[in-house]
Amino acid sequence: MPLVTFKRHMTKNYVRYRIRSPKLFKKTSFKTLDIGRPKHHQLIRARLKSTGKYATQAVIVEKGTKPSKQILKKARIY
Numbered sequence: 001m002p003l004v005t006f007k008r009h010m011t012k013n014y015v016r017y018r019i020r021s022p023k024l025f026k027k028t029s030f031k032t033l034d035i036g037r038p039k040h041h042q043l044i045r046a047r048l049k050s051t052g053k054y055a056t057q058a059v060i061v062e063k064g065t066k067p068s069k070q071i072l073k074k075a076r077i078y
Contacts, residue, residue: 006072010063016044017059017067019076024048025057032060041067043075 006017025046033043042060047053056075061067 006059013063014060015063017061017072018057019059019072020055020057022046022057024050025055029054030057035071040065041071 006019009016009018026049029047031045033045035041035043040062043056044058044060045054045056048055059067059072059075
């Protein structure tokens with residue numbers, strides 16, 4: 001089974017793993033949610049243009065730590 005790869009973007013303090021393109025979401029609906037320890041793992045969620053339901057756009061992880069495969073898989077579902 002092939003490993004799912006996500007587009008990665010590095011910033012000064014964080015690594016963002018993109019799950020879906022931001023073009024699929026309404027611009028005014030983006031929210032950042034802490035999961036686990038504050039400012040360690042975060043989800044970027046927004047409303048999809050097509051259905052109006054919230055979905056995860058990206059996962060943000062503190063630099064120097066790897067996100068677990070479970071977090072990325074679960075984020076892809078939600």
